[in-house]
Amino acid sequence: MSVSRWVRVTTGVANGRPTAYGLLSGPHEGVDVTKRPTLADVAARAGLSKTAVSLVLNDRPGSRLSADAVARIHEAARELNYRPNAAARSLRLGRTGTVGFISDEVTITRFASAMIRGLLDIADEQETGVLIAETGNHPKQLAKALEFMVDRQVDGLVFGALTARLLELPTLPESMRAVTVNCVSPTVPTAVLPSEEQAGYAVTRQLLDAGHGAGLAIIGNAPVAQSDPHISVTIDRRFNGIHRALLEAGVTPVAVEEFEIWEPWHGYDATKRVLESGAPVTGLICLNDRVAFGAQQALTERGLRVPDDVSIASFDDDEIASYMRPALTTARLPYEEMGRQAMELLLRPEDSPGEHLVEMPLQVRESIRPLG
């Protein structure tokens, strides 16, 4: 059916609420035009019972109605443009065909919005709606959002976070399905996370393979973030991957710049320091793209060119990575894929507890030059 065929026909108000919906004057006569048709209307028009209509329209197996009856019901439903009333169905069934997405600020900031894309994608495939709430990291807001969702009897909950951290969630109703994306919580067994160890390893190898073992610098070492799961549970793994690659190759970086917040200006400052120190740097592992962006600004100011003089590899595949000249080689944070995974896990009938890692694919672009 097409929604566009619904129009209000009178402006009458009954019981303080408008009820006057109906079909555009169309080919079918004898239809009550004052309100949305119900099962009873379809039943009347088909000359059968509500039970029969419900059975047929939901084609329940085992209900043995004559082919004629089935045809009449379908015809009547089509003619009346019947759509079931979601509230009534929810009331009866105890489920709503709706899931909730609660995050700190995934939806409302630009960084991880691809996560929503993934979520909505799968939800849509499964004819499921998504209710959204953001907490801005306030426990009060979280409690409120949760209460709202539970009251609406959502069929499941997805918890998301901007940075992959440990979340403090209240205990959920035990029958409530839930998945965390880009975060973990002791109260939710199923979690979807980016495969950071692999990414750390891949990024580092990319520079090592290009021959930068002798002049490698790390821009953005973050010991605090590494050790505090409330800041991140995955940064640690990213560094583990980096170190595994270095260890394997027997390489020690010529410089390691430490700072916890990864914004362009920090990358700029840190890289400036490295350059001023005179360390013989030929390759930069920047801990994210914004840091890499700042690093490049510092290099440019020094008259150094990427990748001719210094190569850069990085993490995230932020918008900025593709705007840079040269475009940045970086390990992509797979937000969309994580969103898809989460929704699939949530909607799947069986449980799938545990950590589900999603690969961070290396986007190889032009910021690395092979040496000699």
Added chain:
Amino acid sequence: MSVSRWVRVTTGVANGRPTAYGLLSGPHEGVDVTKRPTLADVAARAGLSKTAVSLVLNDRPGSRLSADAVARIHEAARELNYRPNAAARSLRLGRTGTVGFISDEVTITRFASAMIRGLLDIADEQETGVLIAETGNHPKQLAKALEFMVDRQVDGLVFGALTARLLELPTLPESMRAVTVNCVSPTVPTAVLPSEEQAGYAVTRQLLDAGHGAGLAIIGNAPVAQSDPHISVTIDRRFNGIHRALLEAGVTPVAVEEFEIWEPWHGYDATKRVLESGAPVTGLICLNDRVAFGAQQALTERGLRVPDDVSIASFDDDEIASYMRPALTTARLPYEEMGRQAMELLLRPEDSPGEHLVEMPLQVRESIRPLG
């Protein structure tokens, strides 16, 4: 109440659906622990009728219950941790306390996610939930989303778009409240748009006031976008503002670069062309920040510095505008404020048809140098 107090107590399943919810073993005895309490449970505990409970809990004016009765009901509700069943209420009331947000790709791309922030902000204040759907510009998806929302009996609809264009929407049920944000539709009378004329004027004046009248270039003239409302209904106004300022000052640009798609590489190419043409350019009006970013890359490659040699002003206040060195002076696209406005208009009881313009504030940063 706190949601965390709900836990499943048995794993029993009735009618094929789990119903076993209850209070954590707490201070109150004699409460049925097997399911969410209903009005009837509260009534029983308070020794009154369902009617009385409903009346009191919704504190309907004109219902004259004794102070004692009111107290008993509140107490019982609190003890049982009663929360009304949203589906039942919707069924009865015909409204849901939920609005729908349908857009092409506002939620799922990074550009306009602040719009959602504004929407959710206000929705939250008004205890309203938000159902989200994205159409990716497919009419099929749009119809599906609309149908879904109408079926769920949302109390209103917000239509959003990434670029401020004319939308083709099916006729809505006439009683359905609706607002468009950053887009317009003949079927929806209330629209929220950015105040582009004012922004065009302000940006241009900023360069003129700094003395760049003699060396002004426009990077990103877009005649097609200007004249096709399906691409944009506001770009036109942006140019009108620019031209009004120029006309007023009696200024003719020394160069006008035309291209319809405003990505960094286009800005880069266009600026390169201008520089190669030898036009005596001292100030660039870039039609968005990404174009400005590309322009700066071209300038830098030519050994020209911003703002020392060339000044830049731009539109949008994209992420990138604040990352650039120097940070970019730009007229902010007020997505968040537009979102707030839209939700306020939607939730307001009276209608407010017409166009609601939201100011685009000029973010004055360091990319403009006053000429001697």
Added chain:
DNA sequence: GTCTCGTGCTGAAAGGTTTTAGCACTGGCG
């Protein structure tokens, strides 16, 4: 003593769906 009115409260219907239990009929078998 009857009527009227105000007070405090309640029964029952309505909203639209799903599902259980079961009715009425036919045909086949013993």
Added chain:
DNA sequence: CGCCAGTGCTAAAACCTTTCAGCACGAGAC
């Protein structure tokens, strides 16, 4: 003929809320 099984269909309950209509009772007016 009696019984059983199968076929085609339906009545009614249940889900939980809101609200209309109205009951019972006591006080005051006439």
